[in-house]
Amino acid sequence: MNVTLRQMRVFAEVARRLSFVRAAEALHLTPPAVTMQVKELEAAVGLPLFERSGRQVSLTTAGEYLLLHARRMLAVLKDAEDAMARLKHVEVGRLDVGLVSTAKYFLPRLLVQFREQHPGVELKLHVSANREQLVALLRGNEIDLAIMGRPPKDLATRAEAFAAHPQVFVAPPDHPLLRVHPVTPLALEREPFIAREPGSGTRKHMEDFFARHRIAPPLAMEMPSNESIKQAVMAGMGLSFLSLHTIGLEVRSGLLGILDVQDAPIVRSWNVVHLSGRTLSPAAEALRYFVLEHGEAMLAAHDAPLMVGPNDPRATATLSSA
Numbered sequence: 245m246n247v248t249l250r251q252m253r254v255f256a257e258v259a260r261r262l263s264f265v266r267a268a269e270a271l272h273l274t275p276p277a278v279t280m281q282v283k284e285l286e287a288a289v290g291l292p293l294f295e296r297s298g299r300q301v302s303l304t305t306a307g308e309y310l311l312l313h314a315r316r317m318l319a320v321l322k323d324a325e326d327a328m329a330r331l332k333h334v335e336v337g338r339l340d341v342g343l344v345s346t347a348k349y350f351l352p353r354l355l356v357q358f359r360e361q362h363p364g365v366e367l368k369l370h371v372s373a374n375r376e377q378l379v380a381l382l383r384g385n386e387i388d389l390a391i392m393g394r395p396p397k398d399l400a401t402r403a404e405a406f407a408a409h410p411q412v413f414v415a416p417p418d419h420p421l422l423r424v425h426p427v428t429p430l431a432l433e434r435e436p437f438i439a440r441e442p443g444s445g446t447r448k449h450m451e452d453f454f455a456r457h458r459i460a461p462p463l464a465m466e467m468p469s470n471e472s473i474k475q476a477v478m479a480g481m482g483l484s485f486l487s488l489h490t491i492g493l494e495v496r497s498g499l500l501g502i503l504d505v506q507d508a509p510i511v512r513s514w515n516v517v518h519l520s521g522r523t524l525s526p527a528a529e530a531l532r533y534f535v536l537e538h539g540e541a542m543l544a545a546h547d548a549p550l551m552v553g554p555n556d557p558r559a560t561a562t563l564s565s566a
Contacts, residue, residue, distance in 0.1 A: 401519055
């Protein structure tokens with residue numbers, strides 16, 4: 245086939261987003277330019293790669309097969325670029341960083357500091373709705389580094405913990421349980437809960453807590469967004485279980501309260517993760533070291549004042565307790 249790497253890159257981006265318009269925005273091209281590249285690729289292959297129905301786009305069987313090869317080709321090309329960068333000992337080029345949606349509340353602050361020290365690195369963030377989507381990006385070699393909680397067990401990765409990740413029970417500011425210290429897990433069983441969707445790490449940790457204490461609070465609603473959950477809790481629709489990193493503004497403003505639940509907060513850890521078989525570029529190594537060195541101090545300083553009670557020892561939860 246007489247195809248170009250440019251065509252394969254455009255095809256892979258359209259396949260990932262299932263949208264010619266969003267792919268054009270990501271590639272800094274016009275939609276007609278993206279359409280032309282895909283049409284030229286389809287002509288070279290001799291098969292349609294996408295099915296189009298109005299604004300809906302889906303891959304054909306041929307497109308699904310070609311996407312597997314396209315991702316491999318682009319991953320090999322990225323490895324070659326990284327190898328040349330290592331030989332030149334330079335920290336330049338594009339760095340693809342994947343993160344679960346909860347990490348978007350703190351990672352940009354770290355990346356601003358990183359860019360000040362490494363201005364030659366172009367950062368591209370891939371924000372996944374939940375853990376499962378982020379693992380798929382890792383598996384597909386679409387990102388250099390991932391910022392996540394639980395590393396995948398079914399994928400060969402190197403995971404390094406860099407900061408504590410407290411998760412807490414939250415309530416609207418007038419909820420009577422906010423005046424109870426401590427709240428027993430049994431007291432939660434009568435309260436409706438608004439939860440993240442299945443596949444979310446936060447959802448799993450909440451369910452693990454309920455299972456350990458043998459309670460089954462009613463599930464009032466599922467939502468795929470921390471922001472939507474916060475709005476629902478503030479409206480009085482129920483309680484929830486969220487990352488402490490996501491609620492700082494609402495707690496400081498008096499719009500949400502943190503419940504003093506026995507055996508909470510649940511303190512896990514944040515990890516910086518990459519495929520173990522992949523050699524990192526100098527830029528990726530620089531970001532990895534930066535996150536490991538600065539991540540814990542920044543998060544501890546940001547989150548400690550939010551914890552229950554000014555003298556609560558949990559306010560100083562660090563990575564050592566994760």
